[in-house]
Amino acid sequence: MPHVHAVILAGGSGTRFWPASRRSMPKQLLPLAGPGHESLIAATIRRLQPLITPADVWVATSTTLLDATAHALPDVPRAHLLAEPVARNTAAPIGWAAATIARTDPDAIVVVLPADHFISDEAGFRAVLERAIRVAEQGWLTTIGVSPTRPETGYGYIELGGALHEGAHAVTHFVEKPDRARAEAFVAGGRHLWNAGMFVFRAGVMLKSIGRHLPALAASLASLDAAAEKGDEARVLAEVFPSLPSISIDHGIMEKADRVAVVPGSFGWNDVGSWEVSWELARHDAEGNAVPDGTVTVDAANNLVKDLSTGKKRRFALLGVSDLVVVETDDAVLVMPRSRAQDVRAIVEELTRKHGLDEV
Amino acid sequence: MPHVHAVILAGGSGTRFWPASRRSMPKQLLPLAGPGHESLIAATIRRLQPLITPADVWVATSTTLLDATAHALPDVPRAHLLAEPVARNTAAPIGWAAATIARTDPDAIVVVLPADHFISDEAGFRAVLERAIRVAEQGWLTTIGVSPTRPETGYGYIELGGALHEGAHAVTHFVEKPDRARAEAFVAGGRHLWNAGMFVFRAGVMLKSIGRHLPALAASLASLDAAAEKGDEARVLAEVFPSLPSISIDHGIMEKADRVAVVPGSFGWNDVGSWEVSWELARHDAEGNAVPDGTVTVDAANNLVKDLSTGKKRRFALLGVSDLVVVETDDAVLVMPRSRAQDVRAIVEELTRKHGLDEV
Numbered sequence: 001m002p003h004v005h006a007v008i009l010a011g012g013s014g015t016r017f018w019p020a021s022r023r024s025m026p027k028q029l030l031p032l033a034g035p036g037h038e039s040l041i042a043a044t045i046r047r048l049q050p051l052i053t054p055a056d057v058w059v060a061t062s063t064t065l066l067d068a069t070a071h072a073l074p075d076v077p078r079a080h081l082l083a084e085p086v087a088r089n090t091a092a093p094i095g096w097a098a099a100t101i102a103r104t105d106p107d108a109i110v111v112v113l114p115a116d117h118f119i120s121d122e123a124g125f126r127a128v129l130e131r132a133i134r135v136a137e138q139g140w141l142t143t144i145g146v147s148p149t150r151p152e153t154g155y156g157y158i159e160l161g162g163a164l165h166e167g168a169h170a171v172t173h174f175v176e177k178p179d180r181a182r183a184e185a186f187v188a189g190g191r192h193l194w195n196a197g198m199f200v201f202r203a204g205v206m207l208k209s210i211g212r213h214l215p216a217l218a219a220s221l222a223s224l225d226a227a228a229e230k231g232d233e234a235r236v237l238a239e240v241f242p243s244l245p246s247i248s249i250d251h252g253i254m255e256k257a258d259r260v261a262v263v264p265g266s267f268g269w270n271d272v273g274s275w276e277v278s279w280e281l282a283r284h285d286a287e288g289n290a291v292p293d294g295t296v297t298v299d300a301a302n303n304l305v306k307d308l309s310t311g312k313k314r315r316f317a318l319l320g321v322s323d324l325v326v327v328e329t330d331d332a333v334l335v336m337p338r339s340r341a342q343d344v345r346a347i348v349e350e351l352t353r354k355h356g357l358d359e360v
Numbered sequence: 361m362p363h364v365h366a367v368i369l370a371g372g373s374g375t376r377f378w379p380a381s382r383r384s385m386p387k388q389l390l391p392l393a394g395p396g397h398e399s400l401i402a403a404t405i406r407r408l409q410p411l412i413t414p415a416d417v418w419v420a421t422s423t424t425l426l427d428a429t430a431h432a433l434p435d436v437p438r439a440h441l442l443a444e445p446v447a448r449n450t451a452a453p454i455g456w457a458a459a460t461i462a463r464t465d466p467d468a469i470v471v472v473l474p475a476d477h478f479i480s481d482e483a484g485f486r487a488v489l490e491r492a493i494r495v496a497e498q499g500w501l502t503t504i505g506v507s508p509t510r511p512e513t514g515y516g517y518i519e520l521g522g523a524l525h526e527g528a529h530a531v532t533h534f535v536e537k538p539d540r541a542r543a544e545a546f547v548a549g550g551r552h553l554w555n556a557g558m559f560v561f562r563a564g565v566m567l568k569s570i571g572r573h574l575p576a577l578a579a580s581l582a583s584l585d586a587a588a589e590k591g592d593e594a595r596v597l598a599e600v601f602p603s604l605p606s607i608s609i610d611h612g613i614m615e616k617a618d619r620v621a622v623v624p625g626s627f628g629w630n631d632v633g634s635w636e637v638s639w640e641l642a643r644h645d646a647e648g649n650a651v652p653d654g655t656v657t658v659d660a661a662n663n664l665v666k667d668l669s670t671g672k673k674r675r676f677a678l679l680g681v682s683d684l685v686v687v688e689t690d691d692a693v694l695v696m697p698r699s700r701a702q703d704v705r706a707i708v709e710e711l712t713r714k715h716g717l718d719e720v
Contacts, residue, residue, distance in 0.1 A: 019677065296714070298706045311671075312691070317379065317707045319696035321684070326695055331672070335686055335695065336679035346658045347677045354656070 145193025
């Protein structure tokens with residue numbers, strides 16, 4: 001049975017979690033879901049165990065985030081942190097990771113996962129992942145699709161083809177974010193799954209597919225590979241990476257390849273898209289408040305208080321307020337209704353306009 | 361013309377401005393009114409000038425607050441800070457201050473003022489104070505009464521008797537906090553003023569009145585006086601003060617004495633009773649927000665943000681919130697609607713119950 005590696009895609013940044021998320025401290029490095037102080041990326045790696053241990057985890061991140069990522073993941077070997085000099089979507093880092101793993105183990109199974117999602121049913125997730133691994137062993141480029149629970153227009157969808165073994169289906173189409181009517185039809189039809197950005201494949205199969213569908217990327221990966229053999233990877237990386245095609249694995253490979261499968265699953269998946277979701281996924285008191293220990297609440301319900309400051313902790317007191325988000329960091333404080341969580345961008349834009357990029 | 365001294369009553373504590381106000385940092389030491397960072401007590405002393413300079417200001421405070429008070433008032437002579445070992449209402453500290461001043465200047469005029477009120481028309485206030493001083497020179501125990509602008513049930517009232525000179529009136533009664541109906545009648549009748557706790561008198565006249573109406577206090581003041589002559593005041597103070605009657609100057613003297621006058625005035629007086637009032641008295645932006653410089657607001661109106669923390673200042677961002685109070689100190693954060701400002705006590709009670717008195 002082939003060895004299984006995980007590749008965590010952790011190069012992302014974003015503004016929806018300002019003031020917690022910054023260019024230097026993006027979403028995946030923050031404890032935005034669940035009861036404790038575990039970052040999203042640490043949870044992503046923890047819940048793979050015992051199926052995949054941290055020694056077999058690789059993380060594709062950016063040079064800017066390399067140190068912060070290493071700090072967040074003490075159990076992942078430092079040599080397994082792949083730092084992209086510039087962001088080039090998902091095909092490039094996945095290809096780079098697959099080539100790196102294939103150098104010592106071409107038959108290895110590679111599991112690609114986003115760093116910044118939440119899963120409530122971790123055992124259920126591992127069961128689905130094990131099925132996807134068995135499908136991938138047969139040479140299929142396999143994805144895990146999440147059974148949709150609402151007509152979400154913010155996600156891509158995967159259209160199911162004929163049934164394979166292990167509960168898997170062939171994939172007929174990767175569908176872009178639909179409009180509301182199409183999304184409703186997808187949910188009603190039962191033939192579409194959410195594309196959660198999770199992929200499982202044999203390293204060699206993916207590299208062969210890249211060679212066929214993204215030959216420019218394949219050539220660059222080959223030169224990276226040659227440089228790595230000579231211990232000269234860092235220099236060539238800085239030279240080659242900016243020229244790589246910026247294309248997603250979905251578009252570049254999965255939509256074009258022949259043997260593409262999907263394993264459907266329902267395991268409490270959430271992409272943690274806003275402070276509103278962070279409140280939903282947090283531990284609540286009897287009044288629905290998700291607040292730091294020791295917070296005093298009087299006539300206060302359904303509030304989120306997130307204290308991400310690093311110094312001595314403050315005592316929070318909420319009196320007569322409901323459905324608010326209060327976020328504190330070392331240098332900023334945000335107060336808004338939970339219902340405005342999608343509009344944090346407006347604050348970031350105002351900050352950028354008035355004060356430059358230093359604070360965002 | 362007699363020399364004029366001011367005695368500032370600054371022994372008070374309070375919970376309505378938690379988390380800013382604490383036992384060790386009460387309301388008068390905080391910048392709760394006006395545009396800048398000036399504490400209420402510093403403003404109280406500043407606006408007396410040029411009528412009374414800091415060299416002629418005395419401050420009655422508690423031993424606990426002595427250092428913080430001295431720090432807040434660098435221009436007031438340290439020897440003019442009278443530290444009460446225990447709180448004994450207002451007759452005792454006023455008597456003590458009057459006796460201390462009379463020791464070197466028995467004909468001096470003494471102006472007694474609360475430390476924690478706000479006055480918008482400072483020149484108007486000084487004009488009223490000058491009239492009160494001229495009345496007091498004639499031997500009247502004089503108070504300054506504020507013309508009421510609403511049927512407030514939270515204040516005591518002063519009932520006007522016959523007209524004297526300088527716009528002053530004799531006082532017929534000091535009236536306790538009335539119920540709503542009486543307060544409305546007071547405002548409609550035009551014969552009642554708010555009792556703002558401001559008194560002006562000759563030191564000797566007050567001491568004589570204390571001798572007559574509060575003989576026990578007079579005896580204690582005499583023993584303090586004798587000890588002070590021998591440089592032994594500190595020891596006797598600790599011995600004598602706890603035994604002093606705990607009575608207000610209003611009840612103990614003003615209601616009983618013969619020649620009691622009031623000078624009416626309207627000078628934008630406010631007792632700064634809550635965070636709601638602090639918002640009213642602050643400088644606002646076009647949307648009615650009273651917030652620190654650099655605050656980013658989007659769809660946010662009529663909010664108060666008060667940052668009394670001492671470290672590096674944070675950036676505040678308000679999105680889609682209105683009529684909120686947000687107060688930050690080094691160890692606590694309070695969020696509530698302005699309309700709940702009177703209920704801060706509930707937070708303090710909850711804190712005391714759960715976590716003891718350390719934080720209140």
